[in-house]
Amino acid sequence: MKKNQLFDKRFLMTFFSVIAVLVIVPIFIQRPFTVNVLILCLIWSIMGIGWNFIGGYTGQVSNGHALYFAIGAYTGALLLKWFSITPWISMWIGAAVSALVAFVIGMPLLRLSGHYFAIATMAIVESARIIFLNWGLIGGATGVTFLEKNMSSFFTLQFVAKHPFYYVCLIFFALMVLLSKALENTRFGFYCQAIKANPESAQSVGINTTKYKSIAYMLSAAVVSIGGALYAQYIQYIDPMMLLPLSTSMLIVLVCVMGGIGTVWGPVLGAFLMTFINEYSRSLFVHINGMNFVVYGVLVILIVLFLPKGLLSIRFNKFYKKERKSHD
Amino acid sequence: MFVQVLFEGLVMGAIYALIAMGIALVWGVMNILSFSQGEFMMISMYLAFYLNQSLKLDPLLSIPIVAVVMFFFGVMIYLLLIKKALKGPLLSQRLVTFSLGLVLTNGMLMLAGGQYKNIPNLLVQGSIDLGVLTISKQKLVPLVICIVVTTLLFWFMKKTTLGNAISATAQDKMAAELIGINTNRAYMIAFGLSASIAGIAGCALTYFYYINPTVGAPFLIFGFIAVCIGGFGSIIGAFLGGLLMGFIDLFTGTYLSVSYKYLAICMLFIIIVSWKPKGLFGR
Numbered sequence: 099m100k101k102n103q104l105f106d107k108r109f110l111m112t113f114f115s116v117i118a119v120l121v122i123v124p125i126f127i128q129r130p131f132t133v134n135v136l137i138l139c140l141i142w143s144i145m146g147i148g149w150n151f152i153g154g155y156t157g158q159v160s161n162g163h164a165l166y167f168a169i170g171a172y173t174g175a176l177l178l179k180w181f182s183i184t185p186w187i188s189m190w191i192g193a194a195v196s197a198l199v200a201f202v203i204g205m206p207l208l209r210l211s212g213h214y215f216a217i218a219t220m221a222i223v224e225s226a227r228i229i230f231l232n233w234g235l236i237g238g239a240t241g242v243t244f245l246e247k248n249m250s251s252f253f254t255l256q257f258v259a260k261h262p263f264y265y266v267c268l269i270f271f272a273l274m275v276l277l278s279k280a281l282e283n284t285r286f287g288f289y290c291q292a293i294k295a296n297p298e299s300a301q302s303v304g305i306n307t308t309k310y311k312s313i314a315y316m317l318s319a320a321v322v323s324i325g326g327a328l329y330a331q332y333i334q335y336i337d338p339m340m341l342l343p344l345s346t347s348m349l350i351v352l353v354c355v356m357g358g359i360g361t362v363w364g365p366v367l368g369a370f371l372m373t374f375i376n377e378y379s380r381s382l383f384v385h386i387n388g389m390n391f392v393v394y395g396v397l398v399i400l401i402v403l404f405l406p407k408g409l410l411s412i413r414f415n416k417f418y419k420k421e422r423k424s425h426d
Numbered sequence: 427m428f429v430q431v432l433f434e435g436l437v438m439g440a441i442y443a444l445i446a447m448g449i450a451l452v453w454g455v456m457n458i459l460s461f462s463q464g465e466f467m468m469i470s471m472y473l474a475f476y477l478n479q480s481l482k483l484d485p486l487l488s489i490p491i492v493a494v495v496m497f498f499f500g501v502m503i504y505l506l507l508i509k510k511a512l513k514g515p516l517l518s519q520r521l522v523t524f525s526l527g528l529v530l531t532n533g534m535l536m537l538a539g540g541q542y543k544n545i546p547n548l549l550v551q552g553s554i555d556l557g558v559l560t561i562s563k564q565k566l567v568p569l570v571i572c573i574v575v576t577t578l579l580f581w582f583m584k585k586t587t588l589g590n591a592i593s594a595t596a597q598d599k600m601a602a603e604l605i606g607i608n609t610n611r612a613y614m615i616a617f618g619l620s621a622s623i624a625g626i627a628g629c630a631l632t633y634f635y636y637i638n639p640t641v642g643a644p645f646l647i648f649g650f651i652a653v654c655i656g657g658f659g660s661i662i663g664a665f666l667g668g669l670l671m672g673f674i675d676l677f678t679g680t681y682l683s684v685s686y687k688y689l690a691i692c693m694l695f696i697i698i699v700s701w702k703p704k705g706l707f708g709r
Binding site: 348 | 453457459507510511513514515516517518520521522524525526528529531532533535536539540639643647650651654685686688689692693695696699700703
């Protein structure tokens with residue numbers, strides 16, 4: 099396969115314009131709340147891209163990616179707190195741990211399909227939450243607070259202002275988008291999509307489905323874990339109840355479905371939409387307990403019902419119709 | 427002690443079984459993972475609570491009212507959301523029921539507040555002492571209700587035309603339509619029934635459990651696990667899976683450690699499912 103086929107021209111144009119917008123826009127924003135929302139958008143994009151490898155391209159819908167989010171967050175936090183290891187390194191350790199856990203968990207679970215796989219991954223997250231809650235060494239139910247003021251903020255990735263952290267997230271975001279696109283156009287990506295389309299016929303043409311599902315699952319775990327590490331450095335406090343409820347796992351899925359499953363830009367679009375709805379409804383209805391989730395839930399139901407293939411499908415539909423008309 | 431734990435396990439298992447049967451009904455018939463089942467139960471607990479507050483009605487006596495109200499609530503949800511979601515991909519059906527659960531939990535939080543509530547002055551109180559076993563009558567109620575509901579559900583599915591129509595739709599939708607079954611109506615009634623079962627479970631649960639907007643969540647995940655252990659969409663499987671779940675819950679909680687009892691359930695589930703991917707009684 100030729101190397102220049104990895105990124106087609108249209109993708110590169112979209113990519114550079116998106117990155118350019120994301121670099122320039124925050125310069126004009128002074129309000130910390132808005133930058134905060136943008137940082138969360140980028141982190142959720144990274145996690146959505148991660149989930150997309152297994153759920154979108156390979157078609158194994160996992161409802162338990164909160165586990166890798168938590169592993170990434172805890173590894174980054176604890177290594178910084180105990181051994182003063184910079185997150186620049188520890189996030190890759192966290193990714194490796196996540197991939198290892200995904201390998202072990204994937205062996206029995208990836209043989210399951212449909213609802214069974216989803217419920218099994220939910221059960222794994224539930225077990226993980228109980229273990230994390232009762233494991234005194236890593237803070238148990240009280241969690242970990244790890245504000246480090248003695249070391250330089252570039253070393254600990256803990257900044258007083260929000261802008262520097264935003265640009266750090268942007269670097270990882272750009273890397274993950276490139277990774278996602280690169281995988282889509284490699285042999286590995288084609289195998290994954292074949293497994294999604296029809297596992298039996300993929301097997302019959304000689305694709306080792308178990309192996310490729312396992313690799314996709316490990317990869318997706320590693321990417322989500324990097325998102326978790328960034329999140330932990332940003333919030334500077336983590337506990338199991340915050341990282342491991344069912345809603346975290348579902349939100350990762352939601353981000354992809356909103357944008358468009360199995361596409362490069364789908365999770366990104368979905369993450370920006372969902373985070374904006376979530377954060378702004380939270381700040382708007384701060385005085386009414388629970389109102390923000392009601393608004394959020396109703397909006398999600400409406401979008402899922404009326405755009406089941408995600409936001410990206412709107413543009414494709416129009417494009418497709420125009421093309422057909424010109425042919426007629 | 428052992429007999430006592432066995433009894434308590436049976437009671438908890440009865441509640442899990444009721445939730446699981448509702449989930450199995452929706453799963454088996456229309457292949458949807460109903461994430462809002464726990465919230466249906468939570469709403470009916472509040473219904474029973476407010477009926478008790480305003481009309482001094484015992485939860486036991488409010489079961490028929492709650493069951494009917496929840497049936498029509500389920501039918502309404504089906505017509506408003508599920509009917510449209512069924513045309514979309516599998517994942518969006520799951521997300522619709524999950525978001526519905528989110529709306530119901532937080533809507534109830536807005537209406538009723540987050541305080542823990544319970545119903546005072548229950549009709550059935552006291553206990554029966556059998557020497558080795560002290561049966562609290564309050565806990566006997568859910569057990570009896572579960573047995574009655576399960577029997578009724580089986581009778582309905584096996585002996586009535588409507589029940590047979592629902593089973594036929596579950597087995598093969600196209601074939602059911604060919605022989606003149608209105609599958610849309612079968613779906614509607616199945617969804618309403620599952621909400622109604624959740625309603626009955628909620629009323630029974632108020633006898634020995636607190637009431638709170640978030641009470642549904644733990645029951646939901648164990649309901650799912652019970653259905654999986656029992657086997658793909660089969661109602662008897664869900665019933666037995668629920669009972670098993672209750673025994674494990676109480677036995678590990680009593681003899682090993684309270685904080686790790688849910689871990690035991692999850693681990694058992696993983697082991698069973700990796701040994702028999704279609705569940706213990708799966709087809």
